[in-house]
Amino acid sequence: MxxxxxxxxxxxxxxxxxxxxxxxxxxxxxxxxxxxxxxxxxxxxxxxxxxxxxxxxxxxxxxxxxxxxxxxxxxxxxxxxxxxxxxxxxxxxxxxxxxxxxxxxxxxxxxxxxxxxxxxxxxxxxxxxxxxxxxxxxxxxxxxxxxxxxxxxxxxxxxxxxxxxxxxxxTAVERLEITYTGRAAHAAGAPTKGVNAGAAATVALTALGLLRQQLSPEVNVNAFVSHGGEATNIIPERAVVQLEIRAYDLDEWRDLRRRVLACFEAGAVATGCSWAHRRTEHPxxxxxxxxxxxxxxxxxxxxxxxxxxxxxxxxxxxxxxxxxxxxxxxxxxxxxxxxxxxxxxxxxxxxxxxxxxxxxxxxxxxxxxxxxxxxxxxxxxxxxxxxxxxxxxxxxxxxxxxxx
Structure with a gap:
């Protein structure tokens, strides 16, 4: 020196x-x-x-x-x-x-x-x-x-x-908001007239839980329902899930993202709801x-x-x-x-x-x-x-x- x-x-x-x-x-x-x-x-x-x-x-x-x-x-x-x-x-x-x-x-x-x-x-x-x-x-x-x-x-x-x-x-991390839209109806008087957005969220989170067995320990997915309905006697017309997807490798993150979003699509397909997702902040x-x-x-x-x-x-x-x-x-x-x-x-x-x-x-x-x-x-x-x-x-x- x-x-x-x-x-x-x-x-x-x-x-x-x-x-x-x-x-x-x-x-x-x-x-x-x-x-x-x-x-x-x-x-x-x-x-x-x-x-x-x-x-x-x-x-x-x-x-x-x-x-x-x-x-x-x-x-x-x-x-x-x-x-x-x-x-x-x-x-x-x-x-x-x-x-x-x-x-x-x-x-x-x-x-x-x-x-x-x-x-x-x-x-x-x-x-x-x-x-x-x-x-x-x-x-x-x-x-x-x-x-x-x-x-x-x-x-x-x-x-x-x-x-x-x-x-x-x-890790790479992306945070998303998933919104399901169904049709409200009286939960006891006219349940067959409703399209249950809360059920769509339940299907999606169940699918996500089952997917975890096939995921690498190097990745991480977390989610919670931030809005699931207004009252017990109303079929939920709207449900919102907050989601984050993490992986150390960018290619693995992109593949994980595809698989996770398929779980949320499944919720819409199973219940007849429409669905949309958006980023809530920069990845x-x-x-x-x-x-x-x-x-x-x-x-x-x-x-x-x-x-x-x-x-x-x-x-x-x-x-x-x-x-x-x-x-x-x-x-x-x-x-x-x-x-x-x-x-x-x-x-x-x-x-x-x-x-x-x-x-x-x-x-x-x-x-x-x-x-x-x-x-x-x-x-x-x-x-x-x-x-x-x-x-x-x-x-x-x-x-x-x-x-x-």
Missing amino acids: TTAVKTLQDRVTASVDARADELIALSHAIHANPEVSYAEHAAAALVARSAEAAGFATELGAYGIPTAVEAVAGVGELTVAVCAEYDALPDIGHACGHNMIAAMAVGASAALAEVADELDLRVKLLGTPAEEHGGGKVDLLLAGAWEDVTFSLMAHGGTGADAPCDAMRS YAPLAPHAGLAEVWNRTIQGLGRVLDPSRVLGGGSTDMGNVSQVLPAIHPLVSVLGNDSVPHHADFTAAAATPQADAAVLDGAKALALTVVEAALDPALRAELLDRQRSRPAGATRTTLEA
Whole structure:
């Protein structure tokens, strides 16, 4: 390692340390005021103010999304997008630690801005709303937020031992609403005149339950009836089912989708109802981490004194960062709240996300993100590969969502 490289690394870690109190305060402020998808007005404003204070040209409400943030510093040929999430879950708040994600992203971006000239780097901090439900990153992809980006990264809080970057597996997921329409009638006085939409939903869910025996353990299907009728003495004219379909492999997901929708068609055929389905939010794609960036992250986080457990494999969930990773080089590693084994999306994780151990993870995560970018920018082969991929990417290639 040359003296110049070591100096840049020391500068970004010192920058995070200098902002430690500010970053922890940001994490705690977002944690204390949880806001759900697309309603993260206070959190987005906090991230925007932090970016402005660090000298970034900042827009709150970027790309026509009120709770999105874009903040830019530097004018280099290599553009990195660092993603900040800050939406919470209904009722249980920051049980996925997005307050930590936001603070890590702000800390890393501010540190990188201080060395952007030396790295020939342009830093873009993207505040991305609605990761839990909705797919804010897909909104931003479709709006062109990543069209000028060379590579992208973020870090997510976790529990248990730290794991290598590529240990995080995520599924494709699509959420659909199925609506059956029949004909109402008096359930006792004229049942033969009715067409039972509730029965259509029952047939479909029964078929789905029978299908599960033939499904791979790598896939997952969940559904519930959100509307099944108005009264016991009325044949239901309308029934609505909420459905999600998950798989790690996109081809397997597409085949699973076909088979699952056939179960819902069966409900209509058996009862004489009409049926329709629609997406309720953007579908998410599986994570496809860039191998070179993942290797740099692993080396960097270990250099900060963290120990990676190579036996850990994490999966089952989904993230709209998967959609980003499908169209340009990206990583989405985890940084653990050490000494804690609480389960994400549970109130115990909410409590863990504002502990001193979580604060330590915020600072380590911010440093590791910044140091990963420094090494990528200074590694001639990796930098050239990333830039070549950007230059060879057709215009509009990042403006996409997941198609069935």
